[in-house]
Amino acid sequence: xxxxxxxxxxxxxxxxxxxxxxxxxxxxxxxxxxxxxxxxxxxxxxxxxxxxxxxxxxxxxxxxxxxxxxxxxxxxxxxxxxxxxxxxxxxxxxxxxxxxxxxxxxxxxxxxxxxxxxxxxxxxxxxxxxxxxxxxxxxxxxxxxxxxxxxxxxxxxxxxxxxxxxxx
Numbered sequence: 299x300x301x302x303x304x305x306x307x308x309x310x311x312x313x314x315x316x317x318x319x320x321x322x323x324x325x326x327x328x329x330x331x332x333x334x335x336x337x338x339x340x341x342x343x344x345x346x347x348x349x350x351x352x353x354x355x356x357x358x359x360x361x362x363x364x365x366x367x368x369x370x371x372x373x374x375x376x377x378x379x380x381x382x383x384x385x386x387x388x389x390x391x392x393x394x395x396x397x398x399x400x401x402x403x404x405x406x407x408x409x410x411x412x413x414x415x416x417x418x419x420x421x422x423x424x425x426x427x428x429x430x431x432x433x434x435x436x437x438x439x440x441x442x443x444x445x446x447x448x449x450x451x452x453x454x455x456x457x458x459x460x461x462x463x464x465x466x
Contacts, residue, residue: 303394309437312382312393314353317402317431318345318361323374340364343374345381351434353383362391363399378402380430402427 309315326340341363347355361381363374373396382398383390392398401408406424 303397305434306437308382308393308398309352309434310441312352312384312398314355314381314383314390315351315434315438316353316355316381316383317348317351317378317427318359318381319348319378320345320361320374320376323376341374345379348378349431351431352438359390362386362389363395364391374399380407380427 303311320343322344324342326342343361343363345359345361347357347359361374361383379402380400382393384393385391397410400410403424405427407427407430408422409425409430410422
């Protein structure tokens with residue numbers, strides 16, 4: 299799998315896409331034990347599903363981040379995230395590691411992409427959550443990858459966390 303996936307690739311390779319609220323995180327032992335503990339720290343997180351954009355999901359899920367590097371900007375931590383997920387051996391994992399975990403701040407998603415410099419450089423920038431969820435929903439429909447029976451369709455607007463406070 300390439301290190302950086304386009305949105306189209308992320309959607310195609312993900313079985314599930316959702317906005318989630320991570321409520322609890324557990325650090326896990328490194329299964330390989332040969333790497334220095336300070337370098338890689340797998341995690342699992344319990345999350346409440348706020349909105350399903352693709353796939354079929356329970357209201358509460360456990361997400362496994364198998365290859366979190368301690369320097370990663372996007373680690374499992376309490377808060378709201380747009381996540382791209384797949385199943386692996388009966389577990390729910392991030393489709394493309396840290397790049398499949400996009401933090402949500404207010405009404406914006408921290409997105410990873412290329413800037414316009416020559417040569418292009420990978421950078422983070424904010425994208426409006428409502429616009430991004432609509433774009434994902436459109437791509438899912440175009441690919442005829444409709445959410446499975448029982449899933450909630452992508453909302454026109456992801457519900458806010460607080461009543462009228464503008465946060466997600």
